[in-house]
Amino acid sequence: MSQTNASLNENFVRVLHDHTAGDPMRSEVKWTNLSRRQIARRLGCRGTAVSRDVVRQLLRKHGYRRRKAAKSVTMGQHRDRDAQFKKIARLKRRYLKAGLPVISIDTKKKELLGEFYRGGTIESQAAIAVNDHDFASAGSGTVIPHGVYDVAKNRGHLHLNTSHDTSQLACDSLAAWWRHQGRKDYPGAKKLLVLCDGGGSNGSTRYVFKEELQRLSNRLDLEIRVAHYPPHCSKYNPIEHRLFAHVTRACRGVIFRSLEVVKYYMAKTETTKGLKVKVRILPKVYETGCKCATGFKESMKIAFDRLLPKWNYRAIPQTL
DSSP states (O other), X not given: OHHHHHHHXXXXXXXXXXXXXXXXXXXXEEEEOOOHHXXXXXXXXXXXXXXXHHHHHHXXXXXXXXXXXXXXXXXXXXXXXXXXXXXXXXXXXXXXXXXXXXXXXXXXXXXXXXXXXXXXXXXXXXXXXXXXXXXXXXXXXXXXXEEEEETXXXXXXXXXXXXXXXXXXXXXXXXXXXXXXXXXXXXXXXXXXXXXXXXXXXXXXXXXXXXXXXXXXXXXXOEEEEEEOOTTOGGGSHHIIIIIHHHHHHTTTOXXXXXXXXXXXXXXXXXXXXXXXXXXXXXXXXXXXXXXXXXXXXXXXXXXXXXXXXXEEXXXXXXX
């Protein structure tokens, strides 16, 4: 029996020899492009016929696991990265301790509306047929889910739009959260901390975003402090792993045939840790290419921090 096992292991190593790749920087990381069925067939050709279950055991014995690539390698590191992370941590502690709202915002991946394939499986009584190509022209539009995540209360709010991802949409989404939920959860609050990425519709270099933020601050009579995550650090934004990841899971395999279908399934998102999600539709049409008003940069009342001002600033309500 031991001789048979030795032959099986030897044949297994030979079968994988020409079908194994590895990480040049980490000798322990290897992978094969052969399926378990293919490995079993090749072992049989070498005189050691086994089932796929035995192949699975052999793979585990030799350190192979079924895995998929994870987007975890940072593409760059800004020299002020650590300083900004420490500043964000201090701000969060200060606002949470004072009972003030700390929210994280971002735009989730856009989705085509129509008979388009989406990854994942669902229980169904019949096969689900969709288009064989993802041509946007074959659908009925694109849905843009902008999210607001309340860090303290573990509550998510998604605002769906079908026009364009703009700074105005980001601020309208924030306004919708405050109007429907924020001011109820934080009565009397006069300050708000917003955590967001450094790019996109709420980018740190976008003066249009700052102009819309100032208008929002004036309208809500609320000081809005913004702290941007450094470049290449969007995955640390709380909304990414505390809300969006769970929304994706809740919607896997679902065909987004209409905006109402998107709303229905995204609202089903929940976790064992108590996450609840509310979804609303923002029907407004947002135009791209908008620029801030003439003279805004010179006369704006945005208050920039002395430490890392490009990523940290406040929109303070202005009395008209």
